[in-house]
Amino acid sequence: MASEPDTKTASDNVAQSPTGDAYLLTPGPLTTSLTVKQAMLHDYGSRDVNFIDLNRRVCEQLLDIADAREGYACVPVQGSGTFAVEAMLATMLPPQGKLLNLVNGAYGHRISEICRYLGRQCLVHESGEELPLDPDVVEEALAAGTDITHVSVVYCETTSGILNPLAQIAEVVARHGRALLIDAMSAFGALPLSAKDISFDALAASSSKCLQGVPGMGFCLIREDALAQTAGNAHSLSLDLYQQAQTMSKVGQWRFTPPVHCLLALAQALEELDEEGGVAARGRRYNDNCQILKKGMRALGFTTLLPDELQAPIIVTFHMPAHPEFEFQQFYDRLSMKGYIIYPGKITRADTFRIGCIGDLGAEQMQCFIAAVKQTLGEMGIEKLTS
Amino acid sequence: MASEPDTKTASDNVAQSPTGDAYLLTPGPLTTSLTVKQAMLHDYGSRDVNFIDLNRRVCEQLLDIADAREGYACVPVQGSGTFAVEAMLATMLPPQGKLLNLVNGAYGHRISEICRYLGRQCLVHESGEELPLDPDVVEEALAAGTDITHVSVVYCETTSGILNPLAQIAEVVARHGRALLIDAMSAFGALPLSAKDISFDALAASSSKCLQGVPGMGFCLIREDALAQTAGNAHSLSLDLYQQAQTMSKVGQWRFTPPVHCLLALAQALEELDEEGGVAARGRRYNDNCQILKKGMRALGFTTLLPDELQAPIIVTFHMPAHPEFEFQQFYDRLSMKGYIIYPGKITRADTFRIGCIGDLGAEQMQCFIAAVKQTLGEMGIEKLTS
Numbered sequence: 001m002a003s004e005p006d007t008k009t010a011s012d013n014v015a016q017s018p019t020g021d022a023y024l025l026t027p028g029p030l031t032t033s034l035t036v037k038q039a040m041l042h043d044y045g046s047r048d049v050n051f052i053d054l055n056r057r058v059c060e061q062l063l064d065i066a067d068a069r070e071g072y073a074c075v076p077v078q079g080s081g082t083f084a085v086e087a088m089l090a091t092m093l094p095p096q097g098k099l100l101n102l103v104n105g106a107y108g109h110r111i112s113e114i115c116r117y118l119g120r121q122c123l124v125h126e127s128g129e130e131l132p133l134d135p136d137v138v139e140e141a142l143a144a145g146t147d148i149t150h151v152s153v154v155y156c157e158t159t160s161g162i163l164n165p166l167a168q169i170a171e172v173v174a175r176h177g178r179a180l181l182i183d184a185m186s187a188f189g190a191l192p193l194s195a196k197d198i199s200f201d202a203l204a205a206s207s208s209k210c211l212q213g214v215p216g217m218g219f220c221l222i223r224e225d226a227l228a229q230t231a232g233n234a235h236s237l238s239l240d241l242y243q244q245a246q247t248m249s250k251v252g253q254w255r256f257t258p259p260v261h262c263l264l265a266l267a268q269a270l271e272e273l274d275e276e277g278g279v280a281a282r283g284r285r286y287n288d289n290c291q292i293l294k295k296g297m298r299a300l301g302f303t304t305l306l307p308d309e310l311q312a313p314i315i316v317t318f319h320m321p322a323h324p325e326f327e328f329q330q331f332y333d334r335l336s337m338k339g340y341i342i343y344p345g346k347i348t349r350a351d352t353f354r355i356g357c358i359g360d361l362g363a364e365q366m367q368c369f370i371a372a373v374k375q376t377l378g379e380m381g382i383e384k385l386t387s
Numbered sequence: 388m389a390s391e392p393d394t395k396t397a398s399d400n401v402a403q404s405p406t407g408d409a410y411l412l413t414p415g416p417l418t419t420s421l422t423v424k425q426a427m428l429h430d431y432g433s434r435d436v437n438f439i440d441l442n443r444r445v446c447e448q449l450l451d452i453a454d455a456r457e458g459y460a461c462v463p464v465q466g467s468g469t470f471a472v473e474a475m476l477a478t479m480l481p482p483q484g485k486l487l488n489l490v491n492g493a494y495g496h497r498i499s500e501i502c503r504y505l506g507r508q509c510l511v512h513e514s515g516e517e518l519p520l521d522p523d524v525v526e527e528a529l530a531a532g533t534d535i536t537h538v539s540v541v542y543c544e545t546t547s548g549i550l551n552p553l554a555q556i557a558e559v560v561a562r563h564g565r566a567l568l569i570d571a572m573s574a575f576g577a578l579p580l581s582a583k584d585i586s587f588d589a590l591a592a593s594s595s596k597c598l599q600g601v602p603g604m605g606f607c608l609i610r611e612d613a614l615a616q617t618a619g620n621a622h623s624l625s626l627d628l629y630q631q632a633q634t635m636s637k638v639g640q641w642r643f644t645p646p647v648h649c650l651l652a653l654a655q656a657l658e659e660l661d662e663e664g665g666v667a668a669r670g671r672r673y674n675d676n677c678q679i680l681k682k683g684m685r686a687l688g689f690t691t692l693l694p695d696e697l698q699a700p701i702i703v704t705f706h707m708p709a710h711p712e713f714e715f716q717q718f719y720d721r722l723s724m725k726g727y728i729i730y731p732g733k734i735t736r737a738d739t740f741r742i743g744c745i746g747d748l749g750a751e752q753m754q755c756f757i758a759a760v761k762q763t764l765g766e767m768g769i770e771k772l773t774s
Contacts, residue, residue, distance in 0.1 A: 017430075024432050029647045031430050040427045040601075040648065043404075043418050045411050045728040078466035078603070080644040083625045090623075110624075117624045208644065214427075216465070216603045216646035236477075236623050237497075237504045238470045257467040257595065259603035259646060260416045261427065341432040 015339030015368060022336060023365055026343040027158040027186060027315050028208045029215045030359030032269070036213060039268035040261040051260065052252040054267055059219075059248075061270045065188065065279060066203070068195040068221050075227075075241045075248065076219040078259055081185045081206040084218025086114045087239035088204040089152070091230050092181055092222070093120045097149040100125060100141055100178075102133045102169070105159030106346055107183055111152050118235055123148065129160050129347050132310055135168040142176040150179045150201070155187040156312040159346045160305055161354065163191070163312035167198055174199040179226060185209055186314050189273060190282045190358065201226040207262055210282065210314075210358055213269035216262030287313040289357035289366045296370030297355070300377060301385025305352055314358055315343070320351040321385045328353060334379060338372040402726030402755060409723060410752055413730040414545040414573060414702050415595050416602045417746030419656070423600060426655035427648040438647065439639040441654055446606075446635075448657045452575065452666060453590070455582040455608050462614075462628045462635065463606040465646055468572045468593040471605025473501045474626035475591040476539070478617050479568055479609070480507045484536040487512060487528055487565075489520045489556070492546025493733055494570055498539050505622055510535065516547050516734050519697055522555040529563040537566045537588070542574040543699040546733045547692055548741065550578070550699035554585055561586040566613065572596055573701050576660060577669045577745065588613040594649055597669065597701075597745055600656035603649030674700040676744035676753045683757030684742075687764060688772025692739055701745055702730070707738040708772045715740060721766060725759040 015023050018034045044051040059074035066072070077087045089111065093099060098121040101111050108126070115122035125141055127133055133153060142148060151173045155166050166182065173180045179201035184193060188205035189212075202222040207213035220241055227245055234240035238256065247255045276282055290313035294304060297318060305317035320328060328344075332353075335342055345352030357366065377385070402410050405421045431438040446461035453459070464474045476498065480486060485508040488498050495513070502509035512528055514520055520540060529535060538560045542553050553569065560567045566588035571580060575592035576599075589609040594600035607628055614632055621627035625643065634642045663669055677700035681691060684705060692704035707715060715731075719740075722729055732739030744753065764772070 019429050021430050022432070022435075024430055026432055026434075028644060029430060029433050034428070037428045037430070037648070041421070041424045042406050043408050043411055043416060043424070043601075045409070045413055046416050046602075047413070047730070048409075048723070048728050078470060079625060080465050080646075082643040083465060086623060086625045114624050117622060117627075206644075214430075214646075214648045215433075215644045216649055235504060236473060236626065237501050238466060238473045238626065239623065240504075256469040257415055257593075257602045259467075259601075259649065261424070261601045261648065261652075262603055262646065265648075336435070341435050343434070 015365070015372070017339070022339045022341045023361060023369070024341050024359060025356045025369065026341060027354070027356055030208060030212065030356070031361055032212055032214055032265070033272060033360045036265050036269045036272065039264045040214070042264060044260050044264065046258050046260055047253055055258070055263060056252055058263060058267050058270060062219055063221060066193050066195050066221055071224055072195060072221050073224050073227055073245050074219055074221055075245045076217055076254065076258070077239065077241065077244060078217055078256070080215060081204070081218050082110065083239065084204040084206060084220055085111065085183050087241050088181055088202050088220045089114050089120070090118055090234040090236060090239050091241040092179070092202050092226065092233070093118065093150060094233050097121070098123065098147050100145065100148045100151045102138065102151065102153045104131060104133055104162060104164070105129050105154065105157035107154045107157055107159065107185070111183065129349065130162070130305060132162055133164045133169060135165060135172050138169055138172045142172065142178060148178060150181055152181045152183065154183040155193070156191065156314050158186045158315050161312055161315045161317050162306060162310050166193070170198040170200060187312070189279060190286050190314070191312065192279065207266045211266065211269050211273065212360055213266035214262055216259040217266070283313065285362060286358050288363055289313070289361060290316060292363060292366040292370065293355060293357050296367070297373065300374055305347065305350065315354050315356040317345060317347060317352045317354050320353060323382055323385050325380050325382045326385070330380060331376060334376045335372060338376070340369050340372055402752070402759070404726065409726045409728045410748060410756070411728050411746060412743045412756065413728055414741070414743055417595060417599065417743070418748055419599055419601055419652070420659060420747045423652050423656045423659065426651045427601070429651060431647050431651065433645050433647055434640055442650060443639055445650060445654050445657060449606055450608060453580050453582050453608055458611055459582060459608050460611050460614055460632050461606055461608055462632045463604055463641065463645070464626065464628065464631060465604055465643070467602060468591065468605050469497065470626065471591040471593060471607055472498065472570050474628050475568055475589050475607045476501050476507070477505055477621040477623060477626050478628035479566070479589050479613065479620070480505065480537060481620050484508070485510065485534050487532060487535045487538045489525065489538065489540045491518060491520055491549060491551070492516050492541065492544035494541045494544055494546065494572070498570065516736065517549070517692060519549055520551045520556060522552060522559050525556055525559045529559065529565060535565060537568055539568045539570065541570040542580070543578065543701050545573045545702050548699055548702045548704050549693060549697050553580070557585040557587060574699070576666060577673050578699065579666065594653045598653065598656050598660065599747055600653035601649055603646040604653070670700065672749060673745050675750055676700070676748060677703060679750055679753040679757065680742060680744050683754070684760065687761055692734065692737065702741050702743040704732060704734060704739045704741050707740060710769055710772050712767050712769045713772070717767060718763060721763045722759060725763070727756050727759055
């Protein structure tokens with residue numbers, strides 16, 4: 001019989017982050033480095049030359065991450081990742097445009113919902129939440145739908161944690177002469193995404209997630225010749241990336257007050273990405289984190305929703321164990337007391353929970369987390385889970 | 388003849404903020420306290436109970452500032468103040484609504500621009516940038532325009548720094564049974580605004596400005612019975628405050644990733660507002676700052692755009708001096724080197740510049756600033772300005 005958490009037991013295996021906060025094993029907001037947070041201990045005037053310089057450097061670095069310095073503009077926008085995705089769709093889709101939206105999770109559905117708000121035509125092709133999007137289906141849809149102007153895809157769908165075959169889809173879309181819009185939220189900065197390999201008109205990502213800044217702004221990388229055609233498309237003054245890009249290019253400033261401290265943190269986070277060895281190195285660390293997580297959890301009897309070949313090294317979905325003593329809220333609370341915040345599931349057809357492996361976390365934290373899970377199961381009176 | 392700035396001379400009268408940053412004498416972003424910035428040295432999970440509690444406390448405190456705990460909802464939204472104003476207009480104005488927009492500056496014009504994006508009817512009544520809005524004109528407009536459903540007003544127009552007669556306008560709007568929407572951006576937290584005295588359906592403000600948090604989020608205080616009628620009004624998923632309020636009230640969470648660190652800073656800033664003595668005490672400090680600024684600048688020969696009775700204690704517009712040696716960019720740069728960032732003018736009909744008196748600044752900083760201005764004029768070879 002599981003007992004109530006007591007502080008004495010919970011004090012074993014308690015995580016020690018530099019700021020005393022719990023580690024965030026979630027899809028975001030994430031654990032950031034102390035130095036990223038310390039970069040926010042300043043106040044900058046947003047129209048002053050120092051801030052304008054910092055903003056320009058950040059935009060150039062974001063373009064460099066996608067090998068997109070030539071021919072693309074980086075257009076930042078205030079708000080969360082969803083704000084950036086909505087701004088991308090609103091700016092890129094003309095009133096007479098038609099979107100083919102490829103969906104295998106909640107973030108794909110969110111794109112459809114945005115199109116409803118925008119009043120833009122949106123044809124949805126949906127695979128199951130546990131299946132990757134199929135380039136052959138895209139091929140057929142584009143051959144049949146000659147009125148489709150744009151295709152949207154979520155690179156890593158954190159609903160399940162699945163990795164979608166972006167390069168193959170991009171190849172089909174380009175061959176058919178349509179424009180690709182990428183929700184790269186939980187991928188940009190850690191998974192390969194080069195404008196040299198992948199043809200896209202726009203992608204949206206955020207300051208948080210794999211870049212390991214703090215939340216508060218997103219950005220879109222937009223092909224300049226496509227951007228030039230978007231005047232008047234957007235439904236919203238705040239989210240009009242054409243106007244934002246015009247002001248940026250003329251005076252180097254945001255149109256409306258930028259989240260200055262978020263930008264200071266992002267500038268530091270981009271330095272730290274560079275110091276780590278760039279996207280490839282960060283992807284390797286996340287992959288190592290993911291391997292430790294999957295191996296450790298499986299050894300304790302947990303099972304993953306996805307087979308390894310479909311799993312992105314970002315967030316892992318686990319089936320809720322059937323063991324009679326396993327109660328998720330207690331599992332969550334006990335891990336929280338030990339300094340680890342995990343995440344509920346989002347899959348519609350199965351009872352699951354999720355554990356992230358991104359942010360300022362390495363092998364040591366992941367191994368300690370597995371030890372904390374083991375201890376938690378013991379506290380709950382569970383000797384061994386069997387699936 | 389003015390010489391180029393040289394570091395030796397500029398090292399006198401250099402401001403010393405606790406973080407070594409220049410003081411921001413602007414309409415925002417502003418100088419915040421070190422403790423507000425230090426509150427951001429943490430990472431919180433946005434769906435975790437600790438963050439939900441913090442968010443609830445912040446919303447309650449924001450409602451309390453306007454005596455609006457009863458009958459009003461606080462609905463936060465990511466982004467700058469303009470995002471909050473657009474979200475307020477989009478959510479509150481139904482498709483068949485008609486707005487009377489009272490304009491005496493750039494922020495009033497911005498409301499009209501948002502209405503164009505929204506496709507909402509907007510009747511503009513404009514006074515000059517140097518004149519306060521006239522309640523009698525509102526009276527006439529509402530008597531004549533029986534189809535007008537809403538009236539919008541900017542409380543403090545930082546274009547000039549003018550204080551609009553909010554209470555008198557609100558009285559007229561209420562008497563005609565129309566709904567008032569207030570842009571309270573550069574006022575909320577320092578100028579009187581009580582739901583007990585002023586009848587309004589919604590106001591928009593931000594984490595920055597007079598609350599002295601960092602930029603990155605806005606919020607609207609919305610009368611609950613009006614909010615209940617707004618389902619389906621908004622043009623944008625991200626800016627739909629009806630949906631945001633629904634989720635907030637059901638689970639206490641933002642729909643999309645909140646700017647967590649901005650909220651941590653705001654929570655601390657609200658504590659500091661309370662410690663200072665609340666809105667009245669903050670208003671007094673800003674007023675003292677404003678008096679020091681006007682008196683000191685006038686003693687040096689500068690003249691203000693506005694007569695004292697129209698001036699809000701937020702930001703002061705000064706005429707550009709006619710002296711042949713006065714060159715604004717040099718004046719700006721020299722003050723910047725001394726640790727003070729000032730602001731260009733925004734008035735269309737006159738050549739002006741602006742100096743703010745809000746943020747974490749007191750009499751000492753304002754007096755040192757006046758000394759720095761005096762020294763700067765000397766460096767520029769100007770003995771005495773005469774207007």
